[in-house]
Amino acid sequence: KRTDGTIVGRSLDDGQSNNSQNEFDGCVSQQELIHWFTLNYIALHGKLYTKTGMESYTELCSRMLRQFQYLLRQDPCVFGKQQLVQMMAINMYQIEVAKQVNVSVDIVVRSQYEESSLQLSLDMFGLLTEQTSLIIERHLKARSVISNADKPAPIFNSWLRHVFPSLKIFTDWMTCNANSFIPLPDQLPAEFGPHPDILMSLAKVINxxxxxxxxxIQLGSNLTTPVILEEDIELSGFYPLLTLPADTLQTTS
Structure with missing residues (x-):
């Protein structure tokens, strides 16, 4: 392990990953990796916010994304629900900070900082959706085996319950900020990575x-109990989500 958190390791044996995804296996403790990921994540946002040190941004971003990807593959989930929600919220806020004024109604001009802020946020979201699709597939297969009429298996397992609030709030942001991320920003250069297929993995999760x-589960607009999600309360009044249409879903219990 180097002093910058870069680690070279052996491959996992689950058949899912390549060297860029599994370089941390067996060479560092989970707590150390979380520590390095957190420091790299903060350092990246520091570069974007202060607009300094961008010459090392690409390499640092690639390293942070590989760490995030590896940590997401752990079960139980190493991130708390609120921690993931907060990271997605920080990413949204950084995009707002980096936005530039359009030179005309029809042309969107992005600065290097806005492009990089979008790339960072969407790549993290893409990694989250990629792993979520894999976990959902496994869970649904296991659920079909153990489910019975008397005691149906839970819709989501523990890992999914941890990540879905963060997926939900970033999907909300995409819903009300399509003009901000379309066209999609350029991803990291080919020699760096990972390069998640953001829209494809999101579509797979939805399907x-x-x-x-x-x-x-009874849902509607004329039932007795409003559906209020913890993450919606936490981000109530958050500027990047202010244009999100109000949801009036209700249930019976």
Missing amino acids: LIRTIDRTH
Whole structure:
């Protein structure tokens, strides 16, 4: 392990990853890796916010994303629900800070800092959705085996319950800020990585969710109990989400 947190290691044996994804396996403790990831994440946002030190941004961002990718593959999830929500919120806020005034109604001009802020945020979200799609597939297969009429298996497992609030709030941001991230920003150069397929992995997650039997859950606009999510309360009044349409879903319990 180098002093900058760079680690060279052996491959995992689950058949999912390449060397860029599994370089940390067996060479560093989980707590050390979380420590390095946190420091690198903060350092990246420091570069973007202060607009200094960008000459080392690409390499540092690649390292942080590989660490994030590896940590997401751990079960149980090493991140708390609130921690993931806060990271997504910080990413949204950084995009707002980096936005530039359009030179005309039809042309969007992005600075290097806005482009990099979008790339960082969307790549983290893409890694989150990629791993979520894998976990949902596994969970649904296991659920179909153990489920029975008397005691249906939980819709989501512990890992999914940890990550879905952060997926939800960033998807909300995408819903009300399409003009901010379309066209998608350039990803890191080919020799760096990872390079998640953001829209494809999000579509896969959505399609998998649609296959889940939710007929026992009553939702509507004329029921008795409003559906209030913890993450929505936490980010109530958050500027990047102010234009999100109000959701009036209700349930029976």
